[in-house]
Amino acid sequence: xxxxITIEPVTRVEGHGKVTIHIDNEGKILQxxxxxxxxxxxxxxxxxxxxxxxxxxxxxxxxICPVSHHLAAxxxxxxxxxxxxxxGLTPTGEKMRRLMHYGQMFQSHSLHFxxxxxxxxxxxVNGDPAIRNVIGVALEHQDLAVQGVMxxxxxxxxxxxxxxxxxxxTGAIPGGINKSLxxxxxxxxxxxxxxxxxxxxxxxxxxxxxFFKDYHKTHKSIIDEFAEFPSNHLSLVRKDGxxxxxxxxxxxxxxxxxxxxxxxDYQDYNKYIEEEVRTWSYMKFPYLKEFGKDNGWYTVGPLxxxxxxxxxxxxxxxxxxxxxxxxxxxxxxNKSMHMHWARLIEILHSAEKMKxxxxxxxxxNGELTTKGTKKPEGVGLIEAPRGTLFHHYKVNNNDQxxxxxxxxxxxxxxxxxxxxxxxxxxxxxxxxxxxxxxxxNAVEVAIRAYDxxxxxxxxxxxxxxxxxxLYNSDDKIIDQKIK
Amino acid sequence: MYQTIKFTIDxxxxxxxxxxxxxxxxxxxxxxxxxxxxxxxxxxxxxxxICTVKVNGRxxxxxxxxxxxxxxxxxxxxxxxxxxxxxxxxxxxxxNHFCPACEKSGECDLQALAYKFLxxxxxxxxxFPVRELDATNPKIVKDHNxxxxxxxxxxxxxxxxxxxxxxxxxxxxxxxxIVDPESADKFTDELAEKSMEICPVGAIxxxxxxxxxxxxxxxxDKVPIGSDIEKVTKIKNEVL
Numbered sequence: 224x225x226x227x228i229t230i231e232p233v234t235r236v237e238g239h240g241k242v243t244i245h246i247d248n249e250g251k252i253l254q255x256x257x258x259x260x261x262x263x264x265x266x267x268x269x270x271x272x273x274x275x276x277x278x279x280x281x282x283x284x285x286x287i288c289p290v291s292h293h294l295a296a297x298x299x300x301x302x303x304x305x306x307x308x309x310x311g312l313t314p315t316g317e318k319m320r321r322l323m324h325y326g327q328m329f330q331s332h333s334l335h336f337x338x339x340x341x342x343x344x345x346x347x348v349n350g351d352p353a354i355r356n357v358i359g360v361a362l363e364h365q366d367l368a369v370q371g372v373m374x375x376x377x378x379x380x381x382x383x384x385x386x387x388x389x390x391x392x393t394g395a396i397p398g399g400i401n402k403s404l405x406x407x408x409x410x411x412x413x414x415x416x417x418x419x420x421x422x423x424x425x426x427x428x429x430x431x432x433x434f435f436k437d438y439h440k441t442h443k444s445i446i447d448e449f450a451e452f453p454s455n456h457l458s459l460v461r462k463d464g465x466x467x468x469x470x471x472x473x474x475x476x477x478x479x480x481x482x483x484x485x486x487x488d489y490q491d492y493n494k495y496i497e498e499e500v501r502t503w504s505y506m507k508f509p510y511l512k513e514f515g516k517d518n519g520w521y522t523v524g525p526l527x528x529x530x531x532x533x534x535x536x537x538x539x540x541x542x543x544x545x546x547x548x549x550x551x552x553x554x555x556x557n558k559s560m561h562m563h564w565a566r567l568i569e570i571l572h573s574a575e576k577m578k579x580x581x582x583x584x585x586x587x588n589g590e591l592t593t594k595g596t597k598k599p600e601g602v603g604l605i606e607a608p609r610g611t612l613f614h615h616y617k618v619n620n621n622d623q624x625x626x627x628x629x630x631x632x633x634x635x636x637x638x639x640x641x642x643x644x645x646x647x648x649x650x651x652x653x654x655x656x657x658x659x660x661x662x663x664n665a666v667e668v669a670i671r672a673y674d675x676x677x678x679x680x681x682x683x684x685x686x687x688x689x690x691x692x693l694y695n696s697d698d699k700i701i702d703q704k705i706k
Numbered sequence: 707m708y709q710t711i712k713f714t715i716d717x718x719x720x721x722x723x724x725x726x727x728x729x730x731x732x733x734x735x736x737x738x739x740x741x742x743x744x745x746x747x748x749x750x751x752x753x754x755x756i757c758t759v760k761v762n763g764r765x766x767x768x769x770x771x772x773x774x775x776x777x778x779x780x781x782x783x784x785x786x787x788x789x790x791x792x793x794x795x796x797x798x799x800x801x802n803h804f805c806p807a808c809e810k811s812g813e814c815d816l817q818a819l820a821y822k823f824l825x826x827x828x829x830x831x832x833x834f835p836v837r838e839l840d841a842t843n844p845k846i847v848k849d850h851n852x853x854x855x856x857x858x859x860x861x862x863x864x865x866x867x868x869x870x871x872x873x874x875x876x877x878x879x880x881x882x883x884i885v886d887p888e889s890a891d892k893f894t895d896e897l898a899e900k901s902m903e904i905c906p907v908g909a910i911x912x913x914x915x916x917x918x919x920x921x922x923x924x925x926x927d928k929v930p931i932g933s934d935i936e937k938v939t940k941i942k943n944e945v946l
Contacts, residue, residue: 271839272807272839273839273841273847273911273913273916275809275914275915275916275917276807276809276916278917279806279807279809279916279917280806280807283806283807304914386921387920387921387922388921391806392921393917393920393921394920396916396917396918397914401917401918401919401920402920402923621841621842622841622847622913622914623839623841
C-alpha cells in the first residue's frame, strides 16, 4: 500500500511550511512537495495608501530582514519621484542606504549560519535533536555561539544608526535618506570596544569561513553531494559584472554558466519573468518567460550571486571567491550546501564594505535627498540576504498606490527548494522500512540551505514550525510527526 | 489689572488670574492636564474630554472651565487617570490607528498619551470602521481613519480674511473634515504645513513629506508628552 509522508512544521526556517511525500507500495518516492500554508495580503491592503508610506509599511512583512523590503520599496519610490534607479541618488543618500543594507546582510547571514544552520554541521544531520539546535551550539561551542550573537548585534547596530531602529526603521525615504551619521557614531563602529568594532567583525568573518572550509574537507559528501541538481541562477550584478548586493542589472546563467538573461534593466523585469500559481501552495512559482515553466525556473540567493558575478570588489572576499570558483572549476555551483559557503563569503564582503563606507566622508555630510520628474510606475530590486527581491508599484495622480507586486527571494527559490526536497527524500527515504527523525531532518536541511523566509514569501503571518505526515495510497494519515 | 485668585489642584495651592481656563491655570502652576482638542490661544471646544478633572466633586473639562476662587480640583487621582485612559482607548478602537506605518508616529499626541498612560491594549472592542483616505487635494492627504474630530483644523486654519479653510461634512457618525471647496484656492503651502502640525494625530498629512524626520529626533522621541510642564515642576521643587 502506498504512503504519503507530511513534514509539518518545518523547523529552523523563518515562517510556516510543510512537506508532503507520497510513497508507492514498493517504497518508491512518487511525489514530494514543499507547501507554503500562510497567506497575508500585503499587495492588496497597500492599495490606496500614499506612496511614501510603502517603504515603512511593507517592511512589516518581516522582522528578520525588513531592511531589504524597506530598501526595495524605497528604490521603487526613487523611480516614482524621479530620482532615478540606484545611481541617481546623492552620494550620502546612496552610501547611507548601502551601509544599512550591508549591516542587514551581515546580521541576517550571521543569524542563519550560526543560529539556524550550524547545529546541522556541528552535530550532524542525524544528531540528537535535543542538542542539534542553537542551545546545543551555545553549550558545546561557546566561542562560535558568542561570535554569532555579537556579529548579529554589530549588524543590527549599523541598522539602528542608519534607519533609526534595529527593526522596522524609517531611514530610507523616496529619493534618499533622512539622516547621515555623526563622527561619534562612525567612531563607535570603527574603533568600538572589543569585540564590537569593524576590524573584529572582519576577523571573525574570516574565522567563520575557515571553520566552514575545515568542515568541508572532512565532510565532502554532505557539502558537495547533498541536494545537488542543475539549476539556472539569477541575481543583480554591477554593470561591470562585480557582485553588488544593492544595485545593478539583472543577469541569469544556466547550470553550465552560459548567460541566459543578459544584464537587463530591472524596470523591465516583467518582460522576462512570469509567476505561475499552483493549487497546492500559496507561494507562486516564478520563471524566465523565454524558457517556459519547466526550464525557466531559477535559484536566487548567495549561491546564485556567486554564480552570476564575475568578481568581488573587496580584496578579502575576492580571494575567497577565487577559491570558490576554482573548486567548482569556474562553473556555477549547483550544490545546495555550497549556499552556506557563498553566504560566508558574503558576510566577509559585507564587513569589508561596511568598513569602506564608514571611512567615507560622504556618510557624514551632504545632501540627503533628490527628486526629478515624477513617474506613475517604479520597480525596485535589491539582493536581499535570501536573494533577489522585486518590488513593483503603480501610483495614481493623487499619489496613492494603485498596484503592488512583490516577488520575494524565497518565492524565486520555490522550484529549487521543491527540487531539493524531492532529491533528498528520494535519496534518503526510498525503500526504507521506517521514516526516522534523521531522515526528516535531512529534508529540512535541504530547505534550510536556502534560508527560506516563508512569511515573506507569502507575505504571511503565523508561527514558525514544519510538519511531516505519512499517508497511504488512500490518503489516510498513518503517521505524523510535528517538530 | 487682573484679579488673582487661589485654588487647589490635588491639594496643592495654586494661584491664577480670575477667569483663566483651568488647563492654562494649571500649566502656569506647572501642573500638566492632558489635552487633544485644545489649542492655546484659540477658543476652547471641549470636544475630546481628555482634560476632564473633578471640580468640587463634579466632572468638568479643564479646557472650557474658568477657574474660580476656592475651587478644589482633582487631577492626578486614580479615578481621573483611568477615565482619561478610557477616553484614549475609545479613540483607538473607534478609528483605524496603525502606528507602525503612520508618518506622525513619534509626533502624534494621541500616541504620546497612550504611551503616557501605559496603554498596552484597549479594554473596548475594535470597531474597524470602513473609512476612506482622500488624496484629491494637491497639497494634503486626509486620512479619515485617524481623524478624532477634534476640530483643531477648523478652528485654527484660516485664510487671510479670517475665514475657515476646513469644515465638517456629513452628520452623526459619518461626519468628516473637508477642505471647504470655496476656500481651496486660498489654501497655501504654509497653511498645509500648519494643518499637519496642528492635527494631533495623522489625519492631515502634507504630501511627499512623510518620514523626513529621523527616529530619535521626533517630538516625543526624547521627552514624553507633558514633561515640559512637569519637568519645570521638578526643577522648581529641587531648587526650593
